[in-house]
Amino acid sequence: xxxxxxxxxxLFVLPLVGLLQRAAWGSLVDDLxxxxxxxxxxxxxxxxxxATALAMTFGLPLAWVLxxxxxxxxxxxxxxxxxxxxxxxxxxxxxLLSAFSRRSPIGSWLYDSFDVQLTFSLAGVVLAQAFVAMxxxxxxxxxxxxxxxVRYEQVAAGLGAKPTxxxxxxxxxxxxxxxxxxxxxxxxxxxxxxxxxITFAGNIAGRTRxxxxxxxxxxESDPEAAIALSLVLLGVSFIILVTLRxxxxxxx
Amino acid sequence: MLDAHLQITQGxxxxxxxxxxxxxxxxxxxGPNGAGxxxxxxxxxxxxxxxxxxxxVDDVELxxxxxxxxxxxxxxxxxxxxxxxxxxxxxxxxxxxxxxLRARGxxxxxxxxxxxxxxxxxxxxxxxASRPSTLSGGQAQRVALAxxxxxxxxxxxxxxPLSALDPxxxxxxxxxxxxxxxxxxxxxVVVTHDPLDALTLADGVVVVEQGQVAQAGTIVEVTAxxxxxxxxxLLGTNLLHGIATGTTIAVGAATVATADALDGPVFASVxxxxxxxxxxEPEGSARNRWPAVIEAIDLLGDRVRLHxxxxxxxxxxxxxxALAELDLRTGDAVWLAVKATEVRVYxx
Numbered sequence: 001x002x003x004x005x006x007x008x009x010x011l012f013v014l015p016l017v018g019l020l021q022r023a024a025w026g027s028l029v030d031d032l033x034x035x036x037x038x039x040x041x042x043x044x045x046x047x048x049x050x051a052t053a054l055a056m057t058f059g060l061p062l063a064w065v066l067x068x069x070x071x072x073x074x075x076x077x078x079x080x081x082x083x084x085x086x087x088x089x090x091x092x093x094x095x096l097l098s099a100f101s102r103r104s105p106i107g108s109w110l111y112d113s114f115d116v117q118l119t120f121s122l123a124g125v126v127l128a129q130a131f132v133a134m135x136x137x138x139x140x141x142x143x144x145x146x147x148x149x150v151r152y153e154q155v156a157a158g159l160g161a162k163p164t165x166x167x168x169x170x171x172x173x174x175x176x177x178x179x180x181x182x183x184x185x186x187x188x189x190x191x192x193x194x195x196x197x198i199t200f201a202g203n204i205a206g207r208t209r210x211x212x213x214x215x216x217x218x219x220e221s222d223p224e225a226a227i228a229l230s231l232v233l234l235g236v237s238f239i240i241l242v243t244l245r246x247x248x249x250x251x252x
Numbered sequence: 253m254l255d256a257h258l259q260i261t262q263g264x265x266x267x268x269x270x271x272x273x274x275x276x277x278x279x280x281x282x283g284p285n286g287a288g289x290x291x292x293x294x295x296x297x298x299x300x301x302x303x304x305x306x307x308x309v310d311d312v313e314l315x316x317x318x319x320x321x322x323x324x325x326x327x328x329x330x331x332x333x334x335x336x337x338x339x340x341x342x343x344x345x346x347x348x349x350x351x352x353l354r355a356r357g358x359x360x361x362x363x364x365x366x367x368x369x370x371x372x373x374x375x376x377x378x379x380x381a382s383r384p385s386t387l388s389g390g391q392a393q394r395v396a397l398a399x400x401x402x403x404x405x406x407x408x409x410x411x412x413p414l415s416a417l418d419p420x421x422x423x424x425x426x427x428x429x430x431x432x433x434x435x436x437x438x439x440x441v442v443v444t445h446d447p448l449d450a451l452t453l454a455d456g457v458v459v460v461e462q463g464q465v466a467q468a469g470t471i472v473e474v475t476a477x478x479x480x481x482x483x484x485x486l487l488g489t490n491l492l493h494g495i496a497t498g499t500t501i502a503v504g505a506a507t508v509a510t511a512d513a514l515d516g517p518v519f520a521s522v523x524x525x526x527x528x529x530x531x532x533e534p535e536g537s538a539r540n541r542w543p544a545v546i547e548a549i550d551l552l553g554d555r556v557r558l559h560x561x562x563x564x565x566x567x568x569x570x571x572x573x574a575l576a577e578l579d580l581r582t583g584d585a586v587w588l589a590v591k592a593t594e595v596r597v598y599x600x
Binding site for chain 2: 149151152154155156157158159160161162163165169170173174176
């Protein structure tokens with residue numbers, strides 16, 4: 001048992017060790033300062049934060065509907081929401097392409113009416129990231145809403161609070177930790193998004209080339225830079241995991 | 253005026269209870285767990301709809317399935333103090349009390365000012381910034397009560413207000429609760445499984461058993477004349493009001509010896525079953541003995557309740573066999589005796 005566990009663990013540890021070992025620590029800062037790297041980091045930050053905001057804006061009502069209403073077909077809605085978590089991202093990208101490309105009805109309507117093109121644009125990157133990241137926010141918040149004691153909301157109503165006031169002043173503060181955790185998870189997932197982004201939004205320097213895309217590209221031409229950027233992503237993931245340790249790793 | 257006829261069906265369980273109360277009065281809804289007390293409370297609070305009957309407060313209809321009237325909880329002037337108190341954990345004591353005032357449209361400053369006065373009234377001023385998790389059971393109880401009263405409800409509902417407290421705090425809180433409720437002009441409905449809460453807090457009582465009213469009336473009526481064995485066991489006690497000095501209580505012209513030393517105004521309760529009835533003055537260890545005259549004899553199931561008059565009017569309970577053996581009849585002179593340890597005393 002212990003041996004098998006050790007083999008299992010090494011599967012996680014060895015790639016990390018390899019990455020850290022091959023890092024050119026001396027030129028790390030310079031590698032990250034190169035125009036290509038800073039551009040990718042900037043794009044990644046902007047797009048992933050926008051995607052997180054999008055996931056929160058629409059994920060919160062969705063979580064509420066899933067947790068608190070007796071909507072018929074709720075199981076189907078939940079399955080649809082969670083689908084991007086198990087769907088290969090590249091398939092997600094193809095699906096987004098089919099729905100929103102300029103040749104699709106929605107895509108052409110958006111382009112003709114609002115001059116908005118989602119494919120091969122920053123907006124497309126944000127949409128692709130939100131597509132894969134939102135489920136993480138929704139399930140985290142939905143679980144918190146289910147666990148929250150509805151009697152507090154009844155007390156608030158009994159004290160004369162309108163439903164909107166109850167939600168704003170009682171429900172939201174009580175699930176605030178879950179909202180923060182869900183947002184962090186969604187952000188981490190958005191930051192690392194590759195497959196759906198490259199399929200739907202392409203790989204255009206300065207417009208849609210986010211960190212993971214830049215890593216993939218640099219692997220051919222400049223492995224050192226690829227490793228430096230990988231370390232940035234690794235660091236961010238690690239920090240998020242440590243921040244959420246109470247929730248996801250237990251307090252042991 | 254609270255005029256409630258609560259009919260609710262939940263699966264095989266059927267609740268059918270009438271509760272009527274006047275402003276300023278305290279009504280206890282008494283019954284064992286599962287009798288439907290909390291269901292009744294939820295129907296008044298507005299978290300559960302009636303299936304039949306009606307609910308009116310001050311002649312305003314709040315719920316009536318026949319006419320389709322339904323006023324949601326937030327528009328009823330009904331305050332509920334839950335058994336688990338349910339203070340908002342993310343708000344301070346002051347913000348908890350201010351919540352209802354804010355929700356009803358008061359400005360932040362006015363709400364906080366009012367809330368502070370309520371906290372002061374409940375001797376909680378120093379704890380205004382404390383989070384509920386740092387308060388003791390008794391303090392949290394008072395914050396919850398202040399929060400409910402701050403919105404000036406017409407009806408105040410207390411769900412098992414003392415059951416979450418430890419025994420020592422319960423004693424003190426029971427006394428304080430009585431004092432605070434005395435100043436409340438609305439109607440108070442106390443739901444409890446503990447007869448003592450009903451005896452010490454309420455003016456009237458509705459005894460509920462399996463969803464139905466077993467008996468309703470003033471505390472004096474119901475304790476003196478329980479109509480069923482069940483009610484007699486629960487409430488059919490001798491409730492005495494007196495002044496305690498050590499282990500003696502002065503009740504009118506009579507004195508009652510007790511085992512527990514207390515000083516000041518007290519309630520004492522003596523179970524009718526603990527009182528022995530004698531033809532002549534009894535000898536023995538019982539420190540309490542009074543002459544009495546039998547005024548009425550009630551047969552209740554397998555027991556007989558003797559209503560007596562004398563310097564201390566008491567109800568004694570004997571078996572039909574004892575009644576026959578002593579050949580007791582209305583108008584007979586007897587002696588009553590009770591051990592000091594059988595007299596339960598509570599500070600008033």
